[in-house]
Amino acid sequence: MAHFTKATSIEDWLNQRLAVRTLRRVLAEEYWIPKDINFLWAMGMILAVTFGFLLISGIFLLMYYKPDTALAFDSVNYTIMQEVGYGWLFRHIHGVAASVVFLLIYIHMFTGIYYGSYKQGREMIWISGMLLFVTFSAEAFSGYMLPWGQMSYWAGMVITNLFSLGSLDLNGLVEWIRGDYVPGDAFLTRFFMLHVLLMPLIIIGIIVLHFGTLRIPHVNNQEGAEIDFDAEAEKYLKGDTKNAKVIRFQWDFLSKDFMVMAFFLTFFFYLVFYHFEFAMDPVNFDPADGLKTPPHIYPEWYFLWSYEILRPFSKNIGLLAFGFAQVIFVLLPFLDRSPNAKPAHKRGIFFVWFWILLIDMIVLSVMGKVPPSGIFSQIGLVAALTFIGLWIALPFITMFEKKA
Ligand code: HEM
Numbered sequence: 026m027a028h029f030t031k032a033t034s035i036e037d038w039l040n041q042r043l044a045v046r047t048l049r050r051v052l053a054e055e056y057w058i059p060k061d062i063n064f065l066w067a068m069g070m071i072l073a074v075t076f077g078f079l080l081i082s083g084i085f086l087l088m089y090y091k092p093d094t095a096l097a098f099d100s101v102n103y104t105i106m107q108e109v110g111y112g113w114l115f116r117h118i119h120g121v122a123a124s125v126v127f128l129l130i131y132i133h134m135f136t137g138i139y140y141g142s143y144k145q146g147r148e149m150i151w152i153s154g155m156l157l158f159v160t161f162s163a164e165a166f167s168g169y170m171l172p173w174g175q176m177s178y179w180a181g182m183v184i185t186n187l188f189s190l191g192s193l194d195l196n197g198l199v200e201w202i203r204g205d206y207v208p209g210d211a212f213l214t215r216f217f218m219l220h221v222l223l224m225p226l227i228i229i230g231i232i233v234l235h236f237g238t239l240r241i242p243h244v245n246n247q248e249g250a251e252i253d254f255d256a257e258a259e260k261y262l263k264g265d266t267k268n269a270k271v272i273r274f275q276w277d278f279l280s281k282d283f284m285v286m287a288f289f290l291t292f293f294f295y296l297v298f299y300h301f302e303f304a305m306d307p308v309n310f311d312p313a314d315g316l317k318t319p320p321h322i323y324p325e326w327y328f329l330w331s332y333e334i335l336r337p338f339s340k341n342i343g344l345l346a347f348g349f350a351q352v353i354f355v356l357l358p359f360l361d362r363s364p365n366a367k368p369a370h371k372r373g374i375f376f377v378w379f380w381i382l383l384i385d386m387i388v389l390s391v392m393g394k395v396p397p398s399g400i401f402s403q404i405g406l407v408a409a410l411t412f413i414g415l416w417i418a419l420p421f422i423t424m425f426e427k428k429a
Pocket of ligand 1: 065066067068069070072073076130133134137140142143147150151152153154155157158232235239243244245246
């Protein structure tokens with residue numbers, strides 16, 4: 026039997042039973058982070074905090090929301106917004122966080138691409154990150170159904186129609202997903218279940234996995250330098266913190282994160298109080314009506330680029346292009362054939378590839394919002410073809426890259 030001495034503090038008591046000190050040492054105090062990083066490395070923790078905002082505000086909204094097609098719209102737009110004390114605040118926090126979380130995810134992803142942080146043992150960080158992207162997309166889509174406004178209904182109709190898989194005409198599958206011929210009560214309650222239970226559970230599990238994947242390869246740094254973490258940690262622990270190339274996660278790295286987070290929180294609450302409308306589509310303030318199709322149906326801004334890859338082509342080709350856009354990012358660590366985990370500006374043609382990809386996705390997003398006619402549909406087509414071409418070219422342009 027274990028030998029217990031009298032505990033001198035709560036921490037001591039917990040340590041004797043749960044080894045909390047060892048846990049803190051392994052996960053925080055002696056978890057080493059390279060010194061050579063910039064503010065972009067704070068995005069991960071800011072994402073975790075924004076996810077926390079989504080969970081807390083979501084729990085408050087859940088107390089008053091009614092998952093019933095006859096009641097849902099009023100429970101959001103009347104009960105929560107006007108009757109419940111501070112209901113408007115929780116709705117604005119939830120809506121703004123849902124939009125901002127995608128802005129952060131895109132910044133975090135493109136930081137990873139720029140610095141090659143998906144290489145040299147970091148493949149699982151990237152793959153678990155992409156799983157988070159997919160699950161956050163499902164979470165955002167299912168949440169968008171819940172206010173049961175015109176855009177909820179018609180976006181739900183358009184997206185579930187994709188499961189008929191073009192000319193295969195799998196209408197039985199579409200009806201099975203909806204639980205009806207058109208979106209209705211069964212549709213709303215199952216998307217409600219996905220949004221408040223299943224997807225958040227899966228997301229929490231994958232966030233734990235994502236954090237776990239960081240522990241062994243450690244995060245990358247601005248120069249992509251390979252660091253001997255054991256040797257550098259030893260230097261640090263011996264007191265040579267000036268020359269050591271690493272810092273502790275707790276509190277060295279976290280204090281840098283808090284600084285960036287302070288700027289982020291100012292920006293976030295400015296949006297919540299003064300510009301929440303950017304996260305809410307005016308069309309969705311009309312209740313769902315299955316007999317009145319809106320003249321122009323489009324998704325939220327963060328899905329526009331992939332929506333625009335679907336639109337300019339015929340039904341079947343569009344679906345294939347859309348499927349391609351969904352999976353191709355996951356394969357990045359295997360399509361980039363260069364061994365260099367260097368920043369893009371030290372990788373020649375890859376630097377050009379990176380900026381064309383980023384600008385192309387912005388063009389696709391803008392074109393996804395405007396009606397697909399005239400010059401807009403031509404620009405959309407060129408941008409969609411550019412996107413596909415860039416990914417096909419990637420293995421070839423990186424294969425011949427010289428080792429930096
Ligand atoms: C809510 C979602 C996410 C959370 C909470 C999260 C959290 C984190 C944290 C805390 C870090 C370490 C610090 C940093 O580099 O910022 C990190 C690193 C990383 N994440 Fe995420 N992440 C999320 C989504 C994603 C997504 C969508 C991707 C894209 C595939 C991704 C890819 C990466 C990569 C490649 C790194 C390593 C960066 C490096 O080594 O320099 N993450 N993440």
